Amino acid sequence: MKVIEVKKSVTEDNDIDARNLREELKSKGVFLINLMSSPGSGKTTLLSRIIEDMRDKINIAVVEADIDADVDAKKIEALGATSIQVHTDGMCHMDAGMTRTGLLEAGVLDDAADIELAFLENVGNLICPAEFATGAHHNMMILSIPEGDDKPLKYPLIFRESKTLVITKVDTMPYFTFDIDECVRRVKKLNPDIDIFVVSAKTGEGMKELCDYLLELIN
Numbered sequence: 287m288k289v290i291e292v293k294k295s296v297t298e299d300n301d302i303d304a305r306n307l308r309e310e311l312k313s314k315g316v317f318l319i320n321l322m323s324s325p326g327s328g329k330t331t332l333l334s335r336i337i338e339d340m341r342d343k344i345n346i347a348v349v350e351a352d353i354d355a356d357v358d359a360k361k362i363e364a365l366g367a368t369s370i371q372v373h374t375d376g377m378c379h380m381d382a383g384m385t386r387t388g389l390l391e392a393g394v395l396d397d398a399a400d401i402e403l404a405f406l407e408n409v410g411n412l413i414c415p416a417e418f419a420t421g422a423h424h425n426m427m428i429l430s431i432p433e434g435d436d437k438p439l440k441y442p443l444i445f446r447e448s449k450t451l452v453i454t455k456v457d458t459m460p461y462f463t464f465d466i467d468e469c470v471r472r473v474k475k476l477n478p479d480i481d482i483f484v485v486s487a488k489t490g491e492g493m494k495e496l497c498d499y500l501l502e503l504i505n
């Protein structure tokens with residue numbers, strides 16, 4: 287498994303880079319999802335579960351972005367999926383140039399790659415990742431039950447920028463105060479069109495609905 291260091295892109299217009307990357311990926315038949323959330327909310331665990339549940343249907347690759355360490359990419363690689371660890375040189379988000387470098391180094395952009403669905407696990411943070419286009423076709427975010435149902439009030443931008451919200455760790459509901467209906471109301475007020483799923487990556491609850499949705503997205 288490769289670990290690469292990427293620096294902030296030197297190009298002036300990240301939005302143009304993002305548009306070019308989206309088009310390049312489309313021409314190669316790769317659908318890229320940018321997965322955002324706070325650290326520890328369950329990104330790597332959710333991706334692992336998605337890979338396990340979908341691997342007999344589609345080929346998945348993951349670009350794991352972090353400030354340091356390579357534990358996440360190792361977990362994904364252990365499941366047999368294409369993965370690469372990208373270190374962000376201290377930056378708390380990925381931009382389109384950094385994402386392209388990760389995909390390129392992972393081999394996702396090779397003509398022979400045959401990857402249909404790629405995920406960028408963005409740096410764990412509810413603020414900066416929402417401010418930068420990555421070149422993904424779809425922004426997905428996670429909010430976990432232990433984080434609390436007030437996060438849409440505190441970090442509205444990421445909820446506005448996401449097309450899908452996955453509320454995860456629903457198995458921990460007995461131990462936390464989290465009003466799912468109230469949370470959904472808060473999120474829909476910011477973003478009426480967002481698709482919301484309630485899952486547990488631990489027990490598998492809600493995963494079939496989420497995986498069916500992902501298959502529909504890429505087709």
Ligand SMILES: Nc1nc2c(ncn2[C@@H]2O[C@H](COP(=O)(O)OP(=O)(O)O)[C@@H](O)[C@H]2O)c(=O)[nH]1
Nearest residue numbers: 325326327328329330331332454455486487488
């Ligand atoms: N109970 C429970 N724990 C979970 C679930 N998903 C993730 N976790 C735990 O949450 C912690 C952080 O998960 P991780 O996937 O590394 O989060 P990341 O930092 O967002 O990638 C780990 O201890 C996971 O086992 C879940 O659905 N239910």
Ligand SMILES: [Mg+2]
Nearest residue numbers: 329330358407
């Ligand atoms: Mg992770």
